[in-house]
Amino acid sequence: MRIELVQLMPEPLVEIAPKHSDVWQQTLQLTDGQWTQLVAPSGRGKSTLLNIIYGNRTDYRGEVLIDGKSTRTFTPNDWAALRREKLSVVFQDLRLFPDLSGWDNLMLKQQLTNTVTKDEVAEMATKLGILRLLDKPCGNMSFGERQRVAIIRSLLQPFEYILLDEPFSHLDENNRQIGAQLIQDACHQRKAGLLIAGLGADRYFTYHQSLQLDEANG
Amino acid sequence: MKLTGKIFWGKQSRWQLIVATAGFWIGLFITLLSIQFYLDIRQIVKRGEEEKSFIIVNKTVNVLNMFDKSVSMFSEEQLDSLQSQPFVKDIGLFRTNTFNIYADVSDQMGLAFDLYMESVPDRFLDTLPASFDWDSNEDFVPILIASDFLRIYNFSLAMSQKSMPQLSPATIKLIPISIKIAGNGQQRMVTAKVVGFTDRIPSVLVPENFLLWANETYGTGPSPQPTRVIMEVDDPANAQLKQYLQEKNYDTNQDQLRLGSMANTLKIISGISGTVGGLFVFLSFAIFLMNFQLIISRAKTEIGILLDLGYRPTQLAYTLNKQFFLILLGCVATVLVVEAVLVAAVHANLLEYGFEVTQTISWFIIAAALGLLLLLQGLLYLSIKAGIKR
Structure with a gap:
């Protein structure tokens, strides 16, 4: 899958736009299987960019093309198909159901495409040390525990690109390594591209490119 | 789709759902009952109305009649006079x-x-x-x-x-x-x-x-x-008619005249009950729809997350709609059953008092209930679609 950003500029950032940015008002491509790191301090639009690509925001100038097609022309059903088959995500706010148990949250995704068996789900949970917590409602988990549920959930589907928004922010170093390994394995298995947003440069993955959203401060 | 059901019908919205359902049930019950009431009254009043336009006239019996029965008879002139009155449509001789x-x-x-x-x-x-x-x-x-x-x-x-x-x-x-x-x-x-x-x-x-x-x-x-004449009149409460009968010293079956005014009263009552019933329909619909819209809009976050996970909007609309529809269907079915039992009981009572009413629930009520069900289902589907679109 190929993601193209054409002269992209989110409306809320128009007033405070930096003079130089690798992304805003530029034309660039995230090519098939490419791994990209996106670096910027908070409030510079990292989450906004991921939400624009994922189709949750339309308040921007310019265009986003996915496989050459403007996402503005996508119907709700197009988005549903894309999110089931080609594009996965870990949101910064995780987007879990607080009333459902961790396991139910995972099954909600697992049932949709049946790409990963329940045993494999349990195995990932074991590696991340949350298997015993999965019966608890997500609302009763710590943010770090929820973050691990969200990471697992993002890997329970086929995808050609995965968007990660500060996925390890509340994990200890050990769990960061495990989480990164799980994501890396899943991506390799699917030959998928990856776009990760973070506050600073990290070494969890080997990147093809690193983009600064805000060069003035970066 | 068990899990999605769990999300929409979690304890968060259970009370709203119960209240909305109860409100709808009661509203539907009262609505259908007032329609039934209206139909009953119309049935009775209609009969009364037909009756009131026929009056039987005879001469007043006094001491003279005791000696000469022919005093009670209507002469040809008297019959002609009666026939020619503007308030008389037709006369028939006994x-x-x-x-x-x-x-x-x-x-x-x-x-x-x-x-x-x-x-x-x-x-x-x-x-x-x-x-x-x-x-x-x-x-x-x-x-x-x-x-x-x-x-x-x-x-x-x-x-x-x-x-x-x-x-x-x-x-x-x-x-x-x-x-x-x-x-x-x-x-x-x-x-x-x-x-x-x-x-x-x-x-x-x-x-x-x-x-x-x-x-x-x-x-x-x-x-x-003839000593008795039956006449068809436009309005038994006509003042001219009353005056004419008094002048000629004719007697009538007053009951019919009284039934005429009773029919008028019942007509007014049924008109009021119809208006109140209509108001109930409107209010219960409004409350019901508003309640369900609230439930749907409170599920907005949940709908958003499910869409993020890749669930199709049509899939979610179907899940939501199915649940609502089953609730509506359950309400309509139970209301009809309760109403049928009630109508049978009340009508059996009415029959004892001499009112001729059918003992079964009217087809019109069933049709009205199904009509309301379809209308509500349509409105619901629109608000669900609007709710999912965000």
């Missing part, structure tokens, strides 16, 4: 027998008695059974009697005389009555049967052609002028 009639039901009831017969033109009858027809070749005469006579017999006579059984209308119709008609030096036996009951005319009625023939054949003397 004919009565001028021969002797002797009825014998001693085999069945141990009774034999002198009888009289009257006739009016068929167009003035409120009930006209197919069998109310006389053929000169047959010895059978059909009879219509006033339902009041049956009531008087059943509740006064039969109650006070141990030997007399109470009789249902169906039983009465089975009893053959041997009748001897005599006069003019001839006599003949005929068999009569009650073929129907009239609420309009307090008399014993036979087909007009039979009475004309019998009076001619067995009657003594010339056919007398």
Whole structure:
């Protein structure tokens, strides 16, 4: 899958736009299987960019093309198909159901495409040390525990690109390594591209490119 | 789709759902009940309205009549005058027998008695059974009697005389009555049967052609002028009519006039109940829809997350709609059942008081309930679609 950003500029950032940015008002491509790191301090639009690509925001100038097609022309059903088959995500706010148990949250995704068996789900949970917590409602988990549920959930589907928004922010170093390994394995298995947003440069993955959203401060 | 169901019907919205459902149930119940009430009243009032336009007129009986019965008769001029009044649509003359009639039901009831017969033109009858027809070749005469006579017999006579059984209308119709008609030096036996009951005319009625023939054949003397006249009027409450009757010293069956004003009162009441019912429909709909819209808008976050996970909007709309539809269907079904039971009970009661109402729930009610169900389902689907679109 190929993601193209054409002269992209989110409306809320128009007033405070930096003079130089690798992304805003530029034309660039995230090519098939490419791994990209996106670096910027908070409030510079990292989450906004991921939400624009994922189709949750339309308040921007310019265009986003996915496989050459403007996402503005996508119907709700197009988005549903894309999110089931080609594009996965870990949101910064995780987007879990607080009333459902961790396991139910995972099954909600697992049932949709049946790409990963329940045993494999349990195995990932074991590696991340949350298997015993999965019966608890997500609302009763710590943010770090929820973050691990969200990471697992993002890997329970086929995808050609995965968007990660500060996925390890509340994990200890050990769990960061495990989480990164799980994501890396899943991506390799699917030959998928990856776009990760973070506050600073990290070494969890080997990147093809690193983009600064805000060069003035970066 | 069990898990999605769990999300939408979590404890967060359970109370709202119960309240909304209860509100809808009660609203639907009251709505359908007031429609039923309206239909009942209309049924009763309609009958009253038909009745009120017929008035039976006779002359006031006073001391003079005791010496000369002909004082009670209407002369041709008087009849012409009556016919020509602007408030009179049509008049019909009562004919009565001028021969002797002797009825014998001693085999069945141990009774034999002198009888009289009257006739009016068929167009003035409120009930006209197919069998109310006389053929000169047959010895059978059909009879219509006033339902009041049956009531008087059943509740006064039969109650006070141990030997007399109470009789249902169906039983009465089975009893053959041997009748001897005599006069003019001839006599003949005929068999009569009650073929129907009239609420309009307090008399014993036979087909007009039979009475004309019998009076001619067995009657003594010339056919007398009628003493009673039935007339059809536009409005029995007409002031001119009242004045005319008073001036001429005519008497009427006042009950019918009273029924006329009762019908007016009932009409007003049913109008009010219809308005109140309509208001209830509107309010319960509004409350119901608002409640469900609230539930849907509170599920907005959940819908958003499910869309993020890749669930199709149509899939979610179907899941949401299915649940709502089942609730609506359950409400409609239970309301109809409760209503049917209630109607049967209340109507059985009404029947005892002499109101003729059907004991089953009206088809119109069922159709109305299904219509409301479809309308609500349509509105719901629109608001679900709007809610998912965000």
